[in-house]
Amino acid sequence: MRALVFVLRRLLAAAGTLLAVSVVLFAGSEVLPGDAASASLGINATAEQTALVRAELGLDRPLAVRYLEWIGNAVQGDLGVSVLERAPVAEIVAIPLADTALLTLLAALATIVIATALGLAAGLRPGSRIDRLLSGGALVAVSIPQFVIAGLLVLLFSSVLGWLPAVSLVPAGGAPIDRPEILILPVASLTIFAAAWASRLIRAIVIDANTAPNVEAARLAGLPERQVIRRHLIPATIGPAAQAYAWLASALFGGTAVIEQIFNYPGLSETLVNAVRHHDTPVLEGVGLLLAGIIIGSLVIADLIGLLVNPKLRTAA
Structure with missing residues (x-):
């Protein structure tokens, strides 16, 4: 019984660690200079075009909302869609x-x-x-x-x-x-x-x-x-x-x-x-x-x- 409790604790600790890593990973990728919209359009894109693509990609939403959506989909095996190749990340x-x-x-x-x-x-x-x-x-x-x-x-x-x-x-x-x-x-x-x-x-x-x-x-x-x-x-x-x-x-x-x-x-x-x-x-x-x-x-x-x-x-x- 004690061994089972130990296993459960290790699994919960691992899940908590992975969750913490996901927060750091998501926040770190978001603070990089530029974003996917500007990178996909290039340097000649206008502000209106960039804003439109950001809206299409959902980048204009709050960071917390996007994180919760991302981690919720990731738990189900959906890692999102590549901005560059327009194909599932998986x-x-x-x-x-x-x-x-x-x-x-x-x-x-x-x-x-x-x-x-x-x-x-x-x-x-x-x-x-x-x-x-x-x-x-x-x-x-x-x-x-x-x-x-x-x-x-x-x-x-x-x-x-x-x-x-x-x-x-x-x-x-x-x-x-x-x-x-x-x-x-x-x-x-x-x-x-x-x-x-x-x-x-x-x-x-x-x-x-x-x-x-x-x-x-x-x-x-x-x-x-x-x-x-x-x-x-x-x-x-x-x-x-x-x-x-x-x-x-x-x-x-x-x-x-x-x-x-x-x-x-x-x-x-x-x-x-x-x-x-x-x-x-x-x-x-x-x-x-x-x-x-x-x-x-x-x-x-x-x-x-x-x-x-x-x-x-x-x-x-």
Whole structure:
């Protein structure tokens, strides 16, 4: 019963957070210089023409009224209509969202595999030569900005070796998955930084779990080290690691914008840039709300996973 109350509280907190984000997002997009009417008409439009278009778009109504209408429609799955393309926002962002999700998913999977292996190798032997080597390498990788990592990868694998394309060109009417080679450098750029950061966190989690009473008791009972790790140590790390990876996945999703711009990848960043350039507030607000929902949802899922796998958390809840 207490666990159910905890879940309900987390869901309500997530809904409240998303609502607060929607207010900030809507208000922030509205205070940008100009508006959708002036952007769609151009600089030569008269005041009368601008006023007429503002009335057609409903921009002459009070801000609070427009927000309530927008958030009410968004709850029902209607994110509005693009001022620039005169099409539903949901249709406009569907394909870019899928392309960004593909990039994030591949980077997240690669990060989980690499970070878990490196974190376990370093955490099981703290202070050893392999720990110092892996921790030092991870620190170096974390210290390098992602756009620098992307530039170095392009220089090496595209300009020098010529193995991979420097730009993610998608066939007309196709998708990035149709040309898997264009995904390698963007995914690697995201993974190197993310895996380095996550491996240091997993190392700390493993070191903490390795000193837990049940793990020490298993060793004192004479169980082989492999069984101690598999039966006692790894289960104790699942909850904290799941929370770390969920947070990381949300950060990856929000951090793909720079990488997409560097490689000209057809994701959400291009849609956002066009929306800001043309002051297409329905698209800007819709994409922002989607990203916020995905990030907040992933963090809630992480909390629920931690609740399920950790008896201490269930007792505390």
